Amino acid sequence: MNKYFTKNSILKLLSGMSSEKEIRKYLERFSSDEYRFAVIKVGGAVIQSDLENLVSSLAFLNEVGLRPIIVHGAGPMLSKELEEQGIEFSFVDGQRVTTEEVLDVAVSIFTRENLKLTDALKEEGVKAVSLVGEIFECSVVNESLGYVGEVVETFSDKIKDIILNNGVPVIAPVGKTSDGQVVNINADKATLALASEISPDKVIFLSDVGGILDENNNLISTINIKDDYERLMTQDWLHSGMKLKLQQIKLLLESLPNNSSVSITKPLHLNRELFTDAGYGTLVKAGHKIIHSNKLDENSINNLTQILESSFRGNLVEGYFTTGNKDFYLSTCNRAAIVMSYQHDIAYMDKFAVISSARGEGLGNAMWNKMTSNHNKIFWRSRSKNSINNFYKDVCDGFQRHEDWNIFWVGITDTEELTACINYASHQMATITYES
Numbered sequence: 001m002n003k004y005f006t007k008n009s010i011l012k013l014l015s016g017m018s019s020e021k022e023i024r025k026y027l028e029r030f031s032s033d034e035y036r037f038a039v040i041k042v043g044g045a046v047i048q049s050d051l052e053n054l055v056s057s058l059a060f061l062n063e064v065g066l067r068p069i070i071v072h073g074a075g076p077m078l079s080k081e082l083e084e085q086g087i088e089f090s091f092v093d094g095q096r097v098t099t100e101e102v103l104d105v106a107v108s109i110f111t112r113e114n115l116k117l118t119d120a121l122k123e124e125g126v127k128a129v130s131l132v133g134e135i136f137e138c139s140v141v142n143e144s145l146g147y148v149g150e151v152v153e154t155f156s157d158k159i160k161d162i163i164l165n166n167g168v169p170v171i172a173p174v175g176k177t178s179d180g181q182v183v184n185i186n187a188d189k190a191t192l193a194l195a196s197e198i199s200p201d202k203v204i205f206l207s208d209v210g211g212i213l214d215e216n217n218n219l220i221s222t223i224n225i226k227d228d229y230e231r232l233m234t235q236d237w238l239h240s241g242m243k244l245k246l247q248q249i250k251l252l253l254e255s256l257p258n259n260s261s262v263s264i265t266k267p268l269h270l271n272r273e274l275f276t277d278a279g280y281g282t283l284v285k286a287g288h289k290i291i292h293s294n295k296l297d298e299n300s301i302n303n304l305t306q307i308l309e310s311s312f313r314g315n316l317v318e319g320y321f322t323t324g325n326k327d328f329y330l331s332t333c334n335r336a337a338i339v340m341s342y343q344h345d346i347a348y349m350d351k352f353a354v355i356s357s358a359r360g361e362g363l364g365n366a367m368w369n370k371m372t373s374n375h376n377k378i379f380w381r382s383r384s385k386n387s388i389n390n391f392y393k394d395v396c397d398g399f400q401r402h403e404d405w406n407i408f409w410v411g412i413t414d415t416e417e418l419t420a421c422i423n424y425a426s427h428q429m430a431t432i433t434y435e436s
């Protein structure tokens, strides 16, 4: 791959939306295994209404050397065609009942839409390879649904071959049974089966809506299954289609490595979602276990030191853990830590660190939520040039600048108390030292 070409195309597409360093971090991460970058599910409606953005986002990935595996649906077009031909159809549990008549139309519509996407990609220089009915071996589990297949085997070798030859597989949700009968597969199910087989870094759902919306129709930026799933499933504003999707995503994440994640976004925002920490869409992660403890044994001291030193790019002063009255929060993936100190009457957040490769996953948020659930009042400080200040400004109740430091607080309303806290924070010795 030509480095300058890559650099220019990155700058062209992403300039102004993020730092180049951030983009390069993701580029490196996604390039680390050419076959396992991503499975992208393209909703049928997207091919119909947003083909241009879809193709240009995918062409960009191709330009920087990333080859996703694409699975698409065609539901809305199939319904329209069936209506036009006067063929009756119905759904049971979200699955289309597929009679022989419906199947014929389905296969022709899937093929048509598949070629529409494949051809559009080819025109942009992507070596797209159309795959209709060649990837999934299925069995018919529920006879009452007709010719609807459940995936029993995924022929991933074929996909691998295509990718290793710099191609991009474009797969229609059509399978065959062991005796050669063609069957219709729910496109989400096909995507999930494929993703479990391939274990990609990312599974991406491209839809018109572009994410999961909260009760005020705002995009939910990150969902951490461990912390958020139960609560979300009981909300009446989350409609049943989304609940089903979230349920499927939860199952999928259980079968993927812990650092894999699912993103839901729209074609226009795909690259921003992929190449920035903040993203643009909904990121769903399995979630990390966070332990809270005051047992500063050798093992936790080692882990904490590593996290703190790597994320602050400095050295912790000798005896840091043995001075003061401290406890800590540590993610079991050993990539984020919070150290609290209780020398003052009110809890002081002495350190909050997320190592750079873990930023943008919602891990920092999860740590923050866990820690704040234990305290009504907290104060802390951060160097005024630290990039985390935007986050702090969002979550704090107030802050004050003090020379090199910003001092933040939550839950402290009494002026005297606040003055004492600010005084305490501004007089703390720095506990990270930097080599000059």
Ligand code: ARG
Pocket (backbone or CB within 6 Å): 026, 202, 221, 222, 261, 263, 272, 273, 274, 275, 276, 277, 278, 279, 280, 281, 282, 283, 359, 360, 361
């Ligand atoms: N670029 C990262 C990724 O694709 C982080 C995305 C964050 N997205 C979000 N909606 N919070 O994994």
